[in-house]
Amino acid sequence: MAKRNFSSKRNAIYNAVCGTDTHPSARWVYDKLKPEIPDLSLGTVYRNIALFKDEGKVSVICNVNGEERIDGNTEPHPHFVCNKCKAVIDVEDNQNADDLKSQLAEEGFKVENRFVIYYGICPKCSAEVH
CATH class of the missing domain: 3.30.1490.190 (Ferric-uptake regulator, C-terminal dimerisarion domain)
Structure with a gap:
């Protein structure tokens, strides 16, 4: 696996997913982080969540109203x-x-x-x- 540079946005997105038990959607993560990271885009959130899924760091639980719901607890x-x-x-x-x-x-x-x-x-x- 290629080594990636540290990204404060990626780190914030991961912490938002893992820091809640609401099983958030990408939109929820975006809405939560946007006030503190004004240049954050919804596309960045989706791309990073896809990366976390590929790396096995998060799991998709289900789709609710057309949005994937994510869990930071992969057990x-x-x-x-x-x-x-x-x-x-x-x-x-x-x-x-x-x-x-x-x-x-x-x-x-x-x-x-x-x-x-x-x-x-x-x-x-x-x-x-x-």
């Missing part, structure tokens, strides 16, 4: 997407993924990665309905 873990407010939330999953992976391996499958996403209505939106 496999489940998410919940609220169909109402569009929040992407880390959740606990009590299923034993290692047991399933072993079972699949016995059946000849080679698991390289896993993604578990639940869709529904989050507790905040459920409370607003009642």
Whole structure:
């Protein structure tokens, strides 16, 4: 891999992605950083997020309203997407993924990665309905 020069914008973009648990979109990152980096472009944010994805530093969780939602935590873990407010939330999953992976391996499958996403209505939106 080619060595890249340090970029304060790239560093700020990466820190914005990793510094939140909201699973941001590129637009969210841009909107957050633009006030402190006036010459930041949305294209720069997209290019750097693509670079982070290629390097395995961030993961794409899902698309919500046509925008990729990014996670700085690349360890496999489940998410919940609220169909109402569009929040992407880390959740606990009590299923034993290692047991399933072993079972699949016995059946000849080679698991390289896993993604578990639940869709529904989050507790905040459920409370607003009642």
